[in-house]
Amino acid sequence: xxxxxxxxxxxxxxxxxxxxxxxxxxxxxxxxxxxxxxxxxxxxxxxxxxxxxxxxxxxxxxxxxxxxxxxxxxxxxxxxxxxxxxxxxxxxxxxxxxxxxxxxxxxxxxxxxxxxxxxxxxxxxxxxxxxxxxxxxxxxxxxxxxxxxxxxxxxxxxxxxxxxxxxxxxxx
Numbered sequence: 001x002x003x004x005x006x007x008x009x010x011x012x013x014x015x016x017x018x019x020x021x022x023x024x025x026x027x028x029x030x031x032x033x034x035x036x037x038x039x040x041x042x043x044x045x046x047x048x049x050x051x052x053x054x055x056x057x058x059x060x061x062x063x064x065x066x067x068x069x070x071x072x073x074x075x076x077x078x079x080x081x082x083x084x085x086x087x088x089x090x091x092x093x094x095x096x097x098x099x100x101x102x103x104x105x106x107x108x109x110x111x112x113x114x115x116x117x118x119x120x121x122x123x124x125x126x127x128x129x130x131x132x133x134x135x136x137x138x139x140x141x142x143x144x145x146x147x148x149x150x151x152x153x154x155x156x157x158x159x160x161x162x163x164x165x166x167x168x169x170x171x172x
Contacts, residue, residue, distance in 0.1 A: 028053040029063060030074045037071070037109040044109070069120050071113035072127060078110075079103045080130045088134050096134050097146065104150045112151035 032053035036044035046067050050057050064070040083103055088096045104111060114127065131143035 025055065026063060028055065029060065029070055030077050033067065033070050033074045034078055034110055038106055042109050066120055068113050068117035071110050072117035074110055075114040076127060080134065083134050093135060100134055100146065108151060111147055115147060115151055
């Protein structure tokens, strides 16, 4: 009996170019959302984001259903991923929390929009899971609380021994 040979076809040059263009457009949108929300705050619109990215609103909506869903993607890309790449998970809780807050600096409206995006897309579970990992697995409640504090621009003041609904602490 002959052995079946498995072959992998390389994507065509045209397919690779299309994927590269999609990736570049997505990156433009993510950075444009960050810039627009830093410049205009909460009042930044999809049109503002499109102007900064240099794309049409039709192109925007072929990638995202709303600015909130884009912001969810942007928080993962601009805040969580750089921290994961720097190995923040290996740091003690207080240091990982401080690194997270530093990465969020000036991005209150981006985080706020991402939290609203949870109503439109299932991405919040992925966001909470990854932030929880950064915070040394302190729990989704702690991660959500921290994101909420960034969005509301309130200081995070941990208290030893209390965690749920209001205080992130270094336990253990």
